[in-house]
Amino acid sequence: MTKRSARGAKTLADVGESALIQRIARRAGRTPGRDWALRIGDDAAILRPRAGDELVFSTDAFVEGSHFRFGREPARTIGRRAMVANLSDLAAMGAEPVGALLSLAAPRRGALATFDALVGGILDEAERFACPLVGGNLTHARAWSLDVTVIGRCRRGGALRRRGLGAEDALYVTGTLGGAALARLVADRTGGALRRVAMPRIEVGRALAAMGGVRACIDLSDGLATDLAHLLEGTGLGAIVDPGALPRPRGFDRGCAALGLDPDRVIAGGGEDYELLFAFRSGRNPSADTRRIGRLAARSGVPISRIGQITGEKGVRGLPARGRGHHF
Amino acid sequence: MTKRSARGAKTLADVGESALIQRIARRAGRTPGRDWALRIGDDAAILRPRAGDELVFSTDAFVEGSHFRFGREPARTIGRRAMVANLSDLAAMGAEPVGALLSLAAPRRGALATFDALVGGILDEAERFACPLVGGNLTHARAWSLDVTVIGRCRRGGALRRRGLGAEDALYVTGTLGGAALARLVADRTGGALRRVAMPRIEVGRALAAMGGVRACIDLSDGLATDLAHLLEGTGLGAIVDPGALPRPRGFDRGCAALGLDPDRVIAGGGEDYELLFAFRSGRNPSADTRRIGRLAARSGVPISRIGQITGEKGVRGLPARGRGHHF
Numbered sequence: 001m002t003k004r005s006a007r008g009a010k011t012l013a014d015v016g017e018s019a020l021i022q023r024i025a026r027r028a029g030r031t032p033g034r035d036w037a038l039r040i041g042d043d044a045a046i047l048r049p050r051a052g053d054e055l056v057f058s059t060d061a062f063v064e065g066s067h068f069r070f071g072r073e074p075a076r077t078i079g080r081r082a083m084v085a086n087l088s089d090l091a092a093m094g095a096e097p098v099g100a101l102l103s104l105a106a107p108r109r110g111a112l113a114t115f116d117a118l119v120g121g122i123l124d125e126a127e128r129f130a131c132p133l134v135g136g137n138l139t140h141a142r143a144w145s146l147d148v149t150v151i152g153r154c155r156r157g158g159a160l161r162r163r164g165l166g167a168e169d170a171l172y173v174t175g176t177l178g179g180a181a182l183a184r185l186v187a188d189r190t191g192g193a194l195r196r197v198a199m200p201r202i203e204v205g206r207a208l209a210a211m212g213g214v215r216a217c218i219d220l221s222d223g224l225a226t227d228l229a230h231l232l233e234g235t236g237l238g239a240i241v242d243p244g245a246l247p248r249p250r251g252f253d254r255g256c257a258a259l260g261l262d263p264d265r266v267i268a269g270g271g272e273d274y275e276l277l278f279a280f281r282s283g284r285n286p287s288a289d290t291r292r293i294g295r296l297a298a299r300s301g302v303p304i305s306r307i308g309q310i311t312g313e314k315g316v317r318g319l320p321a322r323g324r325g326h327h328f
Numbered sequence: 329m330t331k332r333s334a335r336g337a338k339t340l341a342d343v344g345e346s347a348l349i350q351r352i353a354r355r356a357g358r359t360p361g362r363d364w365a366l367r368i369g370d371d372a373a374i375l376r377p378r379a380g381d382e383l384v385f386s387t388d389a390f391v392e393g394s395h396f397r398f399g400r401e402p403a404r405t406i407g408r409r410a411m412v413a414n415l416s417d418l419a420a421m422g423a424e425p426v427g428a429l430l431s432l433a434a435p436r437r438g439a440l441a442t443f444d445a446l447v448g449g450i451l452d453e454a455e456r457f458a459c460p461l462v463g464g465n466l467t468h469a470r471a472w473s474l475d476v477t478v479i480g481r482c483r484r485g486g487a488l489r490r491r492g493l494g495a496e497d498a499l500y501v502t503g504t505l506g507g508a509a510l511a512r513l514v515a516d517r518t519g520g521a522l523r524r525v526a527m528p529r530i531e532v533g534r535a536l537a538a539m540g541g542v543r544a545c546i547d548l549s550d551g552l553a554t555d556l557a558h559l560l561e562g563t564g565l566g567a568i569v570d571p572g573a574l575p576r577p578r579g580f581d582r583g584c585a586a587l588g589l590d591p592d593r594v595i596a597g598g599g600e601d602y603e604l605l606f607a608f609r610s611g612r613n614p615s616a617d618t619r620r621i622g623r624l625a626a627r628s629g630v631p632i633s634r635i636g637q638i639t640g641e642k643g644v645r646g647l648p649a650r651g652r653g654h655h656f
Binding site for chain 2: 018037038044045046047048049051053054055056057058059060061063065066067093101103105134135136137139140141142143145147149151154156159161162233
């Protein structure tokens with residue numbers, strides 16, 4: 001990017017902070033957001049919460065070199081992924097998006113075109129999910145980074161949580177797994193650009209929260225093995241997963257085979273599927289529960305698969321050991 | 329810092345993400361925060377807003393190399409400054425702190441001692457202002473950075489704003505100006521460590537919001553010249569400042585003289601005073617207004633000085649041209 005600017009393209013330093021904020025505000029103002037008394041373009045972010053709501057907060061960072069590289073995918077895709085990661089956190093809480101704040105760090109000599117594309121990607125997703133960008137901060141740094149904080153709304157007491165598991169609970173996932181990891185592996189081997197962006201499961205998350213019976217929920221950002229371990233952390237419980245039940249995209253096993261990869265390992269280790277993994281209470285009438293979840297899946301148009309269950313015994317059976325893991 | 333870890337001190341990679349979050353959660357849990365149904369240590373940040381409140385949001389980033397250098401000041405001071413910058417934004421809105429989120433990026437081989445000191449500094453200020461750290465994100469990056477988002481509460485419609493200026497409004501500042509800039513200049517010349525941390529004017533901000541009559545307010549983070557320009561931006565108005573009325577710390581002019589500096593220029597250009605600059609409506613009874621502000625100052629124990637007034641004519645008279653300015 002600095003190379004382009006050296007060849008004469010506009011840099012952020014050429015434009016200046018106020019004008020950069022105006023560029024964001026102009027487009028951000030198009031996303032509706034009736035809860036906000038003030039937003040960017042104005043001077044502060046002021047929210048008027050609705051009675052009976054509770055608000056949930058989540059924050060996630062995308063740092064150049066750690067979470068993305070400009071050569072690997074278009075800047076607009078990077079912006080979209082940063083926003084999707086945050087919206088997915090709201091989905092896992094069963095929350096409706098209310099708004100977002102963006103803290104953007106960029107080199108002084110960074111290209112204006114890169115800035116516009118990153119912010120454009122964030123605003124693409126913000127508009128798609130009616131989650132207005134209401135404020136933030138611009139600063140200079142050696143590397144680019146996008147730090148998004150999202151605010152969501154739930155009925156009081158109605159947020160889905162990570163903790164509340166019981167032995168015998170059934171384990172479910174939405175959608176299919178491993179597609180994002182396989183796309184990254186293919187791009188790495190072929191040198192092709194990544195353009196794939198997952199779909200945060202906002203509507204399914206809200207429907208699950210409204211239905212009741214979900215005892216724990218997490219979004220699959222780091223891969224099934226790692227995120228299932230997060231769900232089990234500190235509970236003293238374990239899980240059995242049925243590898244044959246792991247839902248995979250069409251052509252996935254063939255694609256893995258072509259690269260000489262074990263599909264279960266790609267699913268267990270891969271990240272950024274942004275599907276929801278949840279545990280459903282083991283009720284007195286399991287087949288009625290299965291039917292309710294089936295109806296929810298049919299209504300939302302998102303498949304939901306039972307992949308195993310929680311056990312009283314620690315450890316996870318049926319999944320290859322964790323691939324990629326924690327950030328440190 | 330990496331040198332120390334090479335000599336055998338513990339690094340973040342040695343400790344791992346979960347244990348690092350536990351270290352933060354353990355201490356963060358000590359700050360009271362009755363509005364929160366869930367906080368870190370638990371799995372999400374869930375706020376139960378009080379009826380009739382509005383919530384304000386602000387975010388500010390501190391990036392290694394741009395906003396701080398480890399050799400220049402202790403890591404704990406850096407953490408405190410990052411939190412103070414955010415609390416000061418709440419002060420400028422007349423808001424009471426409700427909570428904060430921290431997005432921390434750090435090198436994998438960063439020293440655990442540095443992490444503890446940075447987080448410790450943030451939590452020092454969080455405790456001092458009853459602003460619990462309720463959530464956030466940890467990630468790795470080449471440089472350290474602290475991205476704090478704060479949430480504050482105001483009576484509905486009661487937040488102080490930046491915009492609302494009228495010609496003839498009186499301009500006031502709290503406290504004294506230039507002290508932070510002079511301390512930095514002294515440290516730069518002597519190579520001494522910086523330990524100075526400003527006091528965000530939370531109580532005065534809330535009292536000003538409750539009193540009414542304040543038409544615009546901003547905190548002095550970038551220096552009087554730059555922040556006054558922010559206040560005037562887009563209004564078509566200007567200001568006259570009386571240099572003789574600029575309140576300065578004891579010994580300030582002598583200190584500037586010793587370094588061969590013009591005190592007015594240090595005040596105009598220096599940043600991080602975190603005092604409040606506000607415009608008060610030009611009422612029918614200016615001397616009654618002056619008395620009310622005097623009483624507020626006496627009650628809060630913070631001096632408030634009238635330094636000039638807003639004018640119908642664009643531009644700022646009475647201040648040296650801007651020193652340091654915008655971030656880009």
